[in-house]
Amino acid sequence: MMRNNHAVCCSEAELYSVIPSRWATRNLLLIALFLGAVSVFAREPVSGRFIRDWQICGPFPAANLLDPAVENEESLVAGFGRGAGGRPWKVLNAAADHVDFEAPEAFGLTNQVVAYAFAELESERDGDVILGLGSDDGAMAWWNGRQVLVHDVARGVKAGEDQVRLRMRQGRNTLLLKVFDAGGGWGFAADLRPAGAETWTWKVVPPKTTE
Numbered sequence: 001m002m003r004n005n006h007a008v009c010c011s012e013a014e015l016y017s018v019i020p021s022r023w024a025t026r027n028l029l030l031i032a033l034f035l036g037a038v039s040v041f042a043r044e045p046v047s048g049r050f051i052r053d054w055q056i057c058g059p060f061p062a063a064n065l066l067d068p069a070v071e072n073e074e075s076l077v078a079g080f081g082r083g084a085g086g087r088p089w090k091v092l093n094a095a096a097d098h099v100d101f102e103a104p105e106a107f108g109l110t111n112q113v114v115a116y117a118f119a120e121l122e123s124e125r126d127g128d129v130i131l132g133l134g135s136d137d138g139a140m141a142w143w144n145g146r147q148v149l150v151h152d153v154a155r156g157v158k159a160g161e162d163q164v165r166l167r168m169r170q171g172r173n174t175l176l177l178k179v180f181d182a183g184g185g186w187g188f189a190a191d192l193r194p195a196g197a198e199t200w201t202w203k204v205v206p207p208k209t210t211e
């Protein structure tokens with residue numbers, strides 16, 4: 001009997017030879033899907049991490065978030081040996097995603113203040129990213145020198161509460177945050193992730209601690 005590609009079998013013997021084959025195909029597919037899913041979850045996206053390596057400057061007495069605490073605050077660029085408003089930038093390698101400004105290694109307990117945090121990121125290519133920002137209390141953000149967020153609010157830190165789409169460029173990018181504290185806790189959590197399905201690599205540039 002001539003068969004074409006759509007012919008359906010079979011003798012009984014052929015039937016039993018086909019069933020395991022279909023079973024194997026389906027299960028191999030499921031295994032492949034499972035392994036694919038595992039690899040997606042197991043692959044730590046370099047681009048999705050919270051930023052923990054900062055340079056910070058403060059505290060500056062402040063009645064609110066919106067008034068500038070230093071001259072030209074929007075143009076602040078941190079660096080070893082630099083300062084702002086008479087205070088030096090200092091390196092803060094946070095132990096957790098939630099950066100606690102009231103930790104002893106940061107500024108300690110205080111109220112009615114603002115401080116700045118600065119990070120540099122190096123990307124292997126251009127691409128759109130989402131900045132997730134939680135802050136205690138309100139915060140402003142500048143990306144590559146352009147203001148991208150102002151949220152004057154009394155709140156605790158909740159990661160990703162504010163979300164802003166940004167254009168990351170190949171090479172160096174800068175993120176400057178300003179965080180106000182009216183009272184109670186004081187800090188923030190900032191993360192970046194690709195805006196779409198594509199992922200690529202970037203890294204936080206470790207702040208220099210010597211010339």
Ligand SMILES: [Ca+2]
Pocket residue numbers: 136137155181182183184185186
């Ligand atoms: Ca607070």
